Amino acid sequence: IDKDDRRLGLVRKLADTQKTSVAYVNLVGGQDDLVFDGDSLFVNSDGSLVARGQQFAEDIVLIDFDGTNGTLVSEHVNTKADDNWQVWNALVLGLRDYVKKNGFSSVVLGLSGGIDSAVVATIAADAIGGENVFGVSMPSKYSSDHSKGDAAILAGNIGCHFETVTIEPMVQTFESNLELTGLASENLQARMRGVILMAMSNSAGHLTLTTGNKSELAVGYSTIYGDSVGGFAPIKDVEKTMVWQLARWRNSWALENGETPPIPENSISKPPSAELRPGQTDQDSLPEYAELDAILDAYVEKRQGVAEIIASGFDATTVEKVVGLVDRAEWKRRQGAIGPKITDMAFGRDRRLPITNKYKG
Structure with a gap:
């Protein structure tokens, strides 16, 4: 995010230092978890931007060199896009090229009716076409009618394949042979869904997408071998508050371009829930996401310590809880799928800490 601004500043500094025009040519495309954004730049010695290539797309830029004064001349100038557009297109390009x-x-991916799966499904449809996306609703006895309905509406909006496979008979079979209660029973539901998705992947050759976001990944709010299964994680470096932001932006973009907004408003506005027990919401276990993401930004992105974060105004108990969750979830993150890096401190590539440690904030 904002890499294009930093890059332009560096190129201008180089042009000023060397007193010459500079052509900066950049790769475009996805390579595993890296996304190269294009955005080639051409700057004169006075720092003026002469031309700019497209972002997240191949482009041909024609530049004339004026031999009399050593300047570059071009009519090819692309305007800088806003951050939401850049992030969305980075995720789309990263997924498309990986596929x-x-x-x-x-x-193939699970469609719960929630915001994360809705955003991932829409990214996938933008990347490879809705006809190549297979969405699966896997309700349990705890799944609400609106969640099932929202999943179906989303599928219709993006034009993807959609089917429903209830997990309740499978869960009952396990529970009739194993005495499971509490968290073990909740995790069983998530793992049944993972088994279904991987079976479909094996059967039809689909790439399974996992839909976890960076906030959940940070604090370990997922079921290992359950909702975390998959070969690619499109929003693993996108915090929850940005997931909502991207959803609203994508819907607005659709309206501006005469299209149907893909993501149901109910998926955006309703309280997030894993729906693994009656009346469950994410905030039963976590702070409000606005507060959680602010603490995670300080601890993960800015690498601040507990004392420094508390001193900036956050509740001490909440900070200590969040930091503890982040540190204890390292083992889960190590086993997660890769996904596009869009921040300076992506888990797996940039933030690498030992699983076995006694470090405390």
Whole structure:
């Protein structure tokens, strides 16, 4: 995020230092968890921007060199896009190239009716076409009618394949043979869904997408071998508050371009819930996401310590809880799928800490 601004500043500084025009040519495309954004730059010695290539797309830029004064001349100038557009297109390009370069032609994912799966499904449809996206609703006895309905509406909006596979008979079979209660019973539901998705992947050759966001990944709010299963995680470096922001932006973009907003408003506005027990919401276990993401930004992105974060105004008990969750979840993150890096401190590539440690904030 904002890498294009920093890059332009560096190129201008180089032009000023060397007293010459500079052509900065950048790669475009996805490579595993890296996304190269294009945005090639051409700057004169006075720092003026002469031309700019497209972002997240191949482009041909024609530049004339004036030999009399050593300046570059071009009519090819692209305006800088806003951050939401850049992030969305980075995620789309990262997913598209990962799918195609690894020999897949389709993806499968669970559609819960929630915001995360809705955003991931829409990214997938933008990347490879809705006809190549297979969405699966896997309700349990705790799934609300509105969640099932929201999943179906989303599928219709993006034009993806959609089917429903209830997990209740499978869960009952396990529970009739194993005495499971509490968290073990909740996790069983998530793992049944993971088994279904991977079975469909094996059967039809789909790439399975996992829909966890960076906030959940940070604090370990997921079921290992359950909702975390998959070969690619499109929003693993996107915090929850930005997931909502991107959803609203994508819907607004659709309206501005005469299209149907893909993401149901109910998926955006309702309280997030894993729906693994009656009346469950994410905030039963976590702070409000606005507060959680602010603490995570301080601890993960800015690498501040507990004392420094508390001194900035956050509740001490909440900070200590969040930091503890982050530190204890390292083992889960190590086993997660890769996904596009869009921040300076992505888990797995940039923030690498030992699983076995006694470090405390």
